Amino acid sequence: MGAEHNTLSKSERLNKKLLIDRLFAGGNKSLLAFPLRVVYMLVIQEREKASILVSVPKKRFRRAVKRNRAKRQVREAYRKSKSILLRALEERGECMVLAFIWLDDNLYASDVVEEKVKNLLVRIVEKL
RNA sequence: GCAGAUAACCGGUCUGUCGCCGUCGUAUUUUUACGGAGGAGGAAAGUCCGGGCAGCACAGAGCGUCCUACUUCUUAACGGGAAGCUGUCCGCAAGGAUGGAGCAGCGCAGAAGAAAAUAACCGCCAACCGUCAGGCUGGUAAGGGUGAGAAGGUGAGGUAAGAGCUCACCGGCCAUGUGGUGACAUAUCGGGCCGUGCGCCUUAGGAGCUGUAAGAUCAUGUAAACCGGCGUCAUGAGGAUGGCUCGUCCCAAUUCGUCGGAGGGUAGAUUGCUAGAGCCUUUUGGUGACAAAUGGCGUAGAUAAAUGACAGACACUUUGCAAAAAGUACAGAACCCGGCUUACAGGUUAUCUGCUUUU
RNA sequence: UGGACUAUGGUGUAAUGGUAGCACAACAGGUUUUGGUUCUGUUUGCCCAGGUUCGAAUCCUGGUAGUCCAA
Numbered sequence: 001m002g003a004e005h006n007t008l009s010k011s012e013r014l015n016k017k018l019l020i021d022r023l024f025a026g027g028n029k030s031l032l033a034f035p036l037r038v039v040y041m042l043v044i045q046e047r048e049k050a051s052i053l054v055s056v057p058k059k060r061f062r063r064a065v066k067r068n069r070a071k072r073q074v075r076e077a078y079r080k081s082k083s084i085l086l087r088a089l090e091e092r093g094e095c096m097v098l099a100f101i102w103l104d105d106n107l108y109a110s111d112v113v114e115e116k117v118k119n120l121l122v123r124i125v126e127k128l
Numbered sequence: 129g130c131a132g133a134u135a136a137c138c139g140g141u142c143u144g145u146c147g148c149c150g151u152c153g154u155a156u157u158u159u160u161a162c163g164g165a166g167g168a169g170g171a172a173a174g175u176c177c178g179g180g181c182a183g184c185a186c187a188g189a190g191c192g193u194c195c196u197a198c199u200u201c202u203u204a205a206c207g208g209g210a211a212g213c214u215g216u217c218c219g220c221a222a223g224g225a226u227g228g229a230g231c232a233g234c235g236c237a238g239a240a241g242a243a244a245a246u247a248a249c250c251g252c253c254a255a256c257c258g259u260c261a262g263g264c265u266g267g268u269a270a271g272g273g274u275g276a277g278a279a280g281g282u283g284a285g286g287u288a289a290g291a292g293c294u295c296a297c298c299g300g301c302c303a304u305g306u307g308g309u310g311a312c313a314u315a316u317c318g319g320g321c322c323g324u325g326c327g328c329c330u331u332a333g334g335a336g337c338u339g340u341a342a343g344a345u346c347a348u349g350u351a352a353a354c355c356g357g358c359g360u361c362a363u364g365a366g367g368a369u370g371g372c373u374c375g376u377c378c379c380a381a382u383u384c385g386u387c388g389g390a391g392g393g394u395a396g397a398u399u400g401c402u403a404g405a406g407c408c409u410u411u412u413g414g415u416g417a418c419a420a421a422u423g424g425c426g427u428a429g430a431u432a433a434a435u436g437a438c439a440g441a442c443a444c445u446u447u448g449c450a451a452a453a454a455g456u457a458c459a460g461a462a463c464c465c466g467g468c469u470u471a472c473a474g475g476u477u478a479u480c481u482g483c484u485u486u487u
Numbered sequence: 488u489g490g491a492c493u494a495u496g497g498u499g500u501a502a503u504g505g506u507a508g509c510a511c512a513a514c515a516g517g518u519u520u521u522g523g524u525u526c527u528g529u530u531u532g533c534c535c536a537g538g539u540u541c542g543a544a545u546c547c548u549g550g551u552a553g554u555c556c557a558a
Contacts, residue, residue: 076437
């Protein structure tokens with residue numbers, strides 16, 4: 001696995017209820033790049049270096065088609081640019097859990113979303 | 129040609145790069161890697177009906193409660209569908225929308241109006257009283273205004289005035305005949321003949337409850353819940369049968385303590401999970417919904433939830449002389465089916481209707 | 488995913504199918520030197536669209552928005 005293989009398999013998705021509860025319980029850092037907010041937390045040891053979760057509230061888009069599109073855009077953007085984060089984590093030997101939350105009522109073009117995700121990842125790496 | 133009606137169908141295509149989820153094959157101890165084949169809808173939506181499937185409950189009868197309600201069919205079933213009957217409304221038409229068990233009995237109907245059902249306010253007529261005004265007694269449903277609804281309708285005869293009081297026609301009801309499986313239609317006859325709406329009610333048919341987050345298995349683990357034994361406390365005939373009654377069943381139940389048995393919940397994994405009242409072709413039966421037979425097909429299975437992102441080309445629509453520009457609907461499986469309802473850019477086919485033109 | 492329910496002035500909340508009330512708020516006027524209190528008056532409503540009915544906030548159907556429950 002490297003920068004050449006920009007995969008995003010099932011094991012990189014966050015689906016453990018306990019971890020999600022801890023992530024949103026409070027006290028964790030969050031960054032904002034409108035229309036996205038990211039919440040992240042360092043964890044001790046997981047199978048993957050970083051696992052993510054994308055959330056688009058039903059209040060923002062009532063129709064499932066638009067919700068799915070927003071989630072797919074964010075996932076795609078993370079898949080393309082996750083090497084920024086992974087390299088930094090590998091240097092420090094730590095693991096991380098992230099949650100992306102959609103905040104706006106409108107859809108955006110894919111390149112805009114990708115730019116915002118990159119921006120967030122770079123800022124996370126800076127703050128480590 | 130234009131404008132419509134009905135029914136059925138489609139609802140973008142191709143190429144490249146990078147990915148996601150099952151599955152199959154090969155390699156590999158596993159991890160994993162490579163390759164093959166596949167991967168959202170007509171509504172997947174709303175969750176409005178009906179069923180399958182699963183768990184729990186369950187001797188039975190009557191009543192109650194709830195649902196359905198023109199007829200005949202269709203189906204696993206339905207409140208759906210088909211074909212018909214009949215009333216009302218819309219449309220020049222093709223057609224469309226919508227209602228329809230029964231009326232034996234009972235109740236209600238604001239305001240208005242004399243009166244909302246064993247009708248006399250005004251009016252009309254007659255007798256009596258009075259001085260002319262009028263009063264009083266009786267008859268009268270033709271006229272008046274109100275109202276959603278006013279005592280079958282129209283005409284003629286008749287009468288003091290009127291009145292199905294009588295007659296003709298129309299409507300309605302009863303009986304009989306004919307046609308139809310039937311709703312019903314139609315013909316004849318008869319007696320002078322039913323106010324409207326809603327509800328109760330009556331009749332016929334039907335309905336156990338919960339839902340795949342059901343349920344099953346595994347692993348961790350042993351509770352204050354369950355079962356049985358023993359002891360103990362107070363009460364003294366009850367408890368169960370989904371609302372009530374009858375009937376039936378239990379003969380002990382309840383409190384606390386103790387011993388033994390059994391294994392519940394939470395988080396997780398696997399399963400349930402996709403071959404099913406399945407889809408397509410042809411033929412036959414049927415007006416049709418649909419049914420039967422023959423042949424063929426293998427067709428998503430996720431779980432904080434995959435089926436995608438980007439680029440290019442084409443196609444279609446609108447604007448435009450052109451170049452070109454803008455746009456390409458509604459919408460995302462969550463156990464599975466049958467319907468219903470709602471949303472939907474644009475397009476195709478068939479039959480039919482109206483108008484117009486030509487032959 | 489499965490199920491239950493609600494929608495009435497700016498806010499909270501009533502109404503048996505028959506004129507939509509009440510309280511607070513807002514506004515205007517009176518009282519007061521002024522403000523408050525108080526008195527009088529006014530304004531603003533049945534989620535949307537169909538249907539049943541003589542008549543619908545109420546009954547029925549379909550939408551929209553919101554709330555709750557199971558986990």
